[in-house]
Amino acid sequence: MTDASRLPGLIALDWGTSAQRAWLLDRVGRIIDVRRPDQGLLATTEGIDVRDGHARELAYEAAFWSACGDWVTAHPDVPVIACGMVGSAQGWADAGYRTVPADLRFGADALVRVRHRRGVVHLVPGLRVPSAADVPGDVIRGEEAQIIGALEALDEPTGVVTLVLPGTHSKWVRVDNGKVLSFTTAMSGELFGLLTADGILARTAVEPRRDDEAFARGLVAGRSRGLTAELFGARPLVLDGLLDPASVHDYVSGVLIAHEVAHQLPTTAPGRVLLCGTEDLCRRYERALAAHGVVPTVLTEDVAARGLWRIACSTGLHHPEAQEQQWQ
């Protein structure tokens, strides 16, 4: 039985706009193999008319086969699950959205099936906060698997959790007893990219060098005179010789993250705060949260595979006990 548990049990993909990851998991959800084929939605659909459904299907099937066709061939009975933009209107097929408040234990009918030459891929739907007349809603695709995976990592996943997923478009998710109540996207990461690639701050900066103290100074500034003024502040600091041009990036990062945290951190009852992302971003957000007296639980591992495994189990796509019993 111990050996049997190491046999492949699930092929899982997180297939986003610009990146793709594929995992081969064993029969109890441990990672056997991982790949980063770098064939996101944009690369997959390059050169084809995305409105042409048939052309799109062919392109996605080819990209899927190139990512993990050998796994599918070697293990034809192992189910396949995928989350992310692959399930969007420009994806392989539209897996739709589930509307919040949404339970994180998906029902068996939640997944959308698309056929490939040797079987089926099960697409995970996104989550949606509907817009009111003047309060914009929000959508996520792929992060739902990260949310499930991150909560799994908690010893005690009950009660209110504020989950922070920092990135190009950071997500702040409010969860109560395994149910997503709401979420908000803050585009701080994208603004950082735009500001440091072009414009006056890009011209003020030189080749960046890590400067934790400049980041801390940005953190303080980002809570004061408004974002559009504090961002510009990096320039006079450089002109006055009080900020190294090589530290402008870290200063700007501090200003943006402080602004985001000050507005997104719930002012009442944030519950447990769970921070999940790359090591560098987690370190930055941890310091910004500390300024509000919040000590988050930090997860720097990639939790999407764990989430996809849980979805596969709860939707009946994978029956760990049943399959293991076959091998006893």
Add this chain to the structure above:
Amino acid sequence: MTDASRLPGLIALDWGTSAQRAWLLDRVGRIIDVRRPDQGLLATTEGIDVRDGHARELAYEAAFWSACGDWVTAHPDVPVIACGMVGSAQGWADAGYRTVPADLRFGADALVRVRHRRGVVHLVPGLRVPSAADVPGDVIRGEEAQIIGALEALDEPTGVVTLVLPGTHSKWVRVDNGKVLSFTTAMSGELFGLLTADGILARTAVEPRRDDEAFARGLVAGRSRGLTAELFGARPLVLDGLLDPASVHDYVSGVLIAHEVAHQLPTTAPGRVLLCGTEDLCRRYERALAAHGVVPTVLTEDVAARGLWRIACSTGLHHPEAQEQQWQ
């Protein structure tokens, strides 16, 4: 004497980073002629090493001559004054900065002289708020002439005035009885340019169409959940069919301007609020100020020439009475 007052009395230039304007003024400061030669600092110094002082002098003299050499030749005794980046370290010569609080009546020694083949150009120094250790200061160059010109346009220029100069880098200037106490730059205009040129919102938008209602909705949103979240909000509104993709630009403009005004408008004793800029920007800022119960005085004319005239008079560069007497 009436005819004499229409004779040329001053050649004035506002010579910024990307644009240049030249005015021929008469002996009482009225505009006889205006040109927009579009030879800003960047175009003037293109292809030369700005660290090479001699090459820079030659480039500026050539650009100056091309802009208004005919005026100088025809009126060799008329003084010449220039403000803006032409007086920066990368300009024709460094005219330095005056530190706030600064009186707007310049002394005779405030101007820096540079020679050209037929005479002298008088450069106006900028204004500077020095940086403290963690409170960035600020600098302006050229706007000091606009400040003086805008205050001149007031019937009653005494007391506290909050002067707003909206643009790529908007300036909020606090003036008390003709003295600049402080100022702050907000880079809302630059952020608008970056966000609508590239990134997720640029991809969400289509060819913009003026939509005052979308702007008003952005104004409301820009005061709520933080700038980085409210900006992203345009996208779910479009996805949910609640915002026309052609109106994304106006929505984003509303979010940015509301954020700027909410943070820059003094919460106590703003005094009289004077708004000075293009007609379109003034209309937008007027609506954002109205949300705070503020009705500004609006100036959509170009006030830089008026300010340069006043500087020329207060520094003794131009003696209206003396010159007019010569012609009596």
